[in-house]
Amino acid sequence: xxxxxxxxxxxxxxxxxxxxxxxxxxxxxxxxxxxxxxxxxxxxxxxxxxxxxxxxxxxxxxxxxxxxxxxxxxxxxxxxxxxxxxxxxxxxxxxxxxxxxxxxxxxxxxxxxxxxxxxxxxxxxxxxxxxxxxxxxxxxxxxxxxxxxxxxxxxxxxx
Numbered sequence: 001x002x003x004x005x006x007x008x009x010x011x012x013x014x015x016x017x018x019x020x021x022x023x024x025x026x027x028x029x030x031x032x033x034x035x036x037x038x039x040x041x042x043x044x045x046x047x048x049x050x051x052x053x054x055x056x057x058x059x060x061x062x063x064x065x066x067x068x069x070x071x072x073x074x075x076x077x078x079x080x081x082x083x084x085x086x087x088x089x090x091x092x093x094x095x096x097x098x099x100x101x102x103x104x105x106x107x108x109x110x111x112x113x114x115x116x117x118x119x120x121x122x123x124x125x126x127x128x129x130x131x132x133x134x135x136x137x138x139x140x141x142x143x144x145x146x147x148x149x150x151x152x153x154x155x156x157x158x159x
Contacts, residue, residue, distance in 0.1 A: 006074070021120070026065050034059065085113070088118070
């Protein structure tokens with residue numbers, strides 16, 4: 001059986017923690033689709049096009065991973081790309097509580113799609129895109145948290 005998994009998120013920006021989850025998921029499933037959510041209500045720092053491009057560059061070394069943008073409900077995107085599994089990364093207990101709620105709703109909306117949780121590697125349990133954005137905007141060094149290409153994109157955007 002061929003299994004395609006979806007790893008959704010805003011990825012504003014994609015971090016080394018996201019990459020770690022994507023790489024590990026790519027080893028578990030035949031295909032992995034990173035779904036970059038438009039998320040206009042979150043006022044993303046990077047445009048949807050920039051986030052897709054950065055994600056593509058960061059995961060270019062993972063042969064069974066593709067990056068696609070989406071708007072609307074995740075389960076509808078999963079159906080569109082024929083995904084059977086949703087991947088969610090967990091950093092802390094607080095993530096788990098929220099993610100279990102979302103998984104329950106997704107299961108109600110589309111019972112054929114499973115959610116699989118991947119615990120963050122120890123090195124990334126503290127890392128989030130919002131923390132990276134805040135540090136970068138305040139002139140801090142985020143180079144150990146993101147791919148060099150993402151660092152370059154910050155430099156261009158922040159001037």
